[in-house]
């Protein structure tokens with residue numbers, strides 16, 4: 001089972017990347033599931049209260065925010081635990097019925113405890129932070145952006161990439177400001193990387209997984225290290 005978690009400012013293009021990863025994995029014959037952390041909350045509001053995004057968008061949003069916050073106040077891990085349980089159930093079912101590799105996509109990583117569970121030994125997800133780069137995002141100053149669920153991604157957006165990786169545990173910082181074609185290509189490269197037994201994490205490869213230009217200084221440093229590692233004289237075969 002492979003799990004990818006995507007975090008980033010709202011409208012940075014997480015669902016777009018998620019769709020492309022979905023298609024790329026499906027092309028390889030994998031079973032793909034989208035499992036957002038908001039799933040159990042949305043399900044609760046739809047099944048128990050009867051509101052959906054389609055039948056009553058205002059009430060739906062209102063209840064999602066209120067009940068989400070209320071339960072989180074009682075127990076910060078309430079929704080994360082439901083998500084985890086749900087995923088295990090699905091996984092068990094899945095293992096009984098399919099021999100194909102399974103990919104779970106979590107496209108709404110917003111809270112610290114969500115990052116924590118994804119990085120834990122139980123889940124071991126690959127964690128992506130999505131930056132919109134130079135591409136404009138919709139409604140950059142909208143009031144909804146100040147909602148508590150957006151607070152962490154807004155803060156993370158301003159952090160340096162090394163901090164995102166070393167302190168927060170993100171594996172890759174993806175620069176989502178390229179053309180449709182490049183994004184599709186990226187998704188294929190990324191899924192191949194995840195399915196490899198011996199994935200390469202050199203600067204040139206990492207740059208590909210992050211949709212950015214390689215850093216020439218890092219490449220120089222890698223080259224230097226490589227040359228330093230070659231013994232001056234090869235032992236004689238004879």
Ligand SMILES: [Zn+2]
Nearest residue numbers: 200201202205
């Ligand atoms: Zn490489």
